[in-house]
Structure formats: C-alpha cells, structure tokens
C-alpha cells in the first residue's frame with residue numbers, strides 16, 4: 001500500500017528551543033549521501049506540509065510551546081498519527097479540542113467523527129513509507145489575541161493558535177509570500193518523525209523554492225545546499241530518510257500561484273510556442289550532486305558547458 005497524503009497548504013509549524021540544528025561545523029567539507037539513497041525531480045506529487053515553530057532565539061512561553069505542538073498535531077498529526085503512531089487513531093489533542101469546542105457550540109457530539117477500533121487497527125501501520133513535502137516553517141503563539149480571530153466553528157478556532165513568519169526571515173522570492181528559507185524547520189520535522197513514529201522510512205517527495213524568471217537562480221542553489229545539509233544532519237542522527245525529490249524538474253502551474261512562481265530547475269518560456277526549457281544554474285548544480293552523490297557547497301557550475309543527458313549507472 002502506498003501512502004498518499006493530500007494537504008494543499010504550505011506551512012508546517014515548529015516550536016522548541018535552542019539551536020538543535022547541528023549544521024556541520026565543517027560546513028565546507030563535501031558530504032556523501034548513503035549508498036542506497038535515491039534522488040529525483042518531481043513534476044507531480046502529494047503533499048503534507050510541516051508547520052513548525054522555533055527560531056532558537058525567542059524564549060517561547062510554555063503556552064506557545066503547547067500551542068505549537070497542537071498546531072503540529074492538527075496540521076499533520078491528523079494524517080500521520082492514525083498511520084504511524086503506536087496507538088493509532090486521531091491525535092489525542094485533536095479529539096479533546098474538537099469535542100470540547102463542539103460541546104461549547106451546542107453540537108450533540110464532536111464534529112470530529114470517531115474511528116471504530118477496527119478502523120484504527122486497519123489504518124495503523126498501513127504504509128510503506130512516510131511521504132513528506134516540505135518547504136517552509138512558521139512560528140506559533142497563543143494568547144488573548146486568538147479570541148475572536150477566527151470564525152466559529154472553524155478549523156483554526158479549534159486549534160486556537162496563531163501562525164506567522166517573521167518579516168526578517170529570508171524569502172526565496174518576494175513574489176511568494178509564504179516561501180521563507182528555513183532549513184532548521186526541515187531538520188526538526190525530520191527529527192520529530194523519527195522520534196514520534198518509530199523512525200519510519202521517509203521519502204522527501206517535494207522540497208525546493210521559488211524564484212523569479214532567470215537562469216542565475218543562486219537562491220535555489222542555496223536552498224538545495226541548506227536543506228540537503230539539514231537532511232544529512234538528520235540522517236547522521238539516525239533518521240531513515242531514503243529519498244529526496246526536488247520540486248520541480250521545470251516551471252509549471254503552481255496551484256494558487258499560477259505561472260508566476262517559478263520552481264523549476266529548468267526554466268520554461270511560456271511565450272514560446274515550443275515552451276522552450278532551459279537549464280538554470282540549479283540544474284547544473286543538481287546534476288553534479290547526482291553524479292557525485294555528494295553535497296559540495298563549494299561546487300560552482302560552469303553554465304557555459306551545454307547541458308547533456310548522461311547515461312545513468
């Protein structure tokens with residue numbers, strides 16, 4: 001059985017404290033990927049997005065940390081907990097919160113349908129791998145300002161927390177408001193999967209960042225380096241991550257964003273009748289990464305060499 005998680009939002013929340021990301025001190029040393037690790041470049045996939053919350057600098061209150069864990073359980077625990085947790089079923093916090101709100105709102109029973117024990121048992125463990133699409137991270141807080149912020153009843157009112165991304169976090173492109181570059185959120189998410197769900201095999205089915213038109217996509221190369229470095233940190237600490245798929249092979253229709261946001265290693269000229277595809281700098285970088293199976297942050301592609309499709313091994 002293949003796990004398919006459909007969740008169209010683009011945020012994962014994280015909370016915690018301290019700079020848990022170990023970004024290798026020897027930052028400039030090339031890092032090898034494990035022998036059986038697989039790579040890809042996607043043109044379509046399903047996604048679950050991680051909202052996280054921590055910048056390692058803010059002294060989060062107990063309340064904010066709890067709110068962040070609640071967001072995580074609603075945003076992706078909702079899908080992952082029934083399948084990957086030891087106990088199965090919805091996350092406890094989701095059951096409690098929706099039931100309490102429902103009662104408050106005069107419903108006769110919880111708006112969250114209950115699984116039967118047979119369903120819990122059937123769903124639990126029914127996957128071959130944990131398929132993850134991850135781009136960015138949000139911070140979370142909970143205080144009086146949530147009162148009246150959301151419609152009642154609503155999903156966000158049930159969670160009762162506020163997600164946000166600090167202005168000062170770097171965007172990959174100003175046109176994509178949500179795409180903040182947050183590799184530590186990726187690392188934390190991968191670590192959380194390992195710790196909470198008994199280290200299942202993880203396939204990264206989407207990861208990447210948006211840019212404007214242009215072949216010199218240094219930001220995308222930077223994203224690749226930072227996120228893959230974070231992924232290798234998680235692997236070093238025991239995470240069973242077996243595959244990385246970059247989003248995307250070429251520019252394409254990006255749901256809410258249409259054609260404005262470019263995610264491709266290859267640029268597509270939408271004005272040309274042939275929809276001409278041209279490799280960006282990131283295509284050269286990714287090709288070398290696949291060839292060497294090594295993350296070398298010092299590698300500078302020579303874009304004057306024509307791109308070729310080489311024989312695989």
Ligand SMILES: *[C@@H]1O[C@H](CO)[C@@H](O)[C@H](O)[C@H]1NC(C)=O
Nearest residue numbers: 140141142143144145146162
């Ligand atoms: C709630 O917390 C946020 C983030 O720390 C802060 O900006 C806001 O002023 C707070 N609101 C209230 C009502 O305490």
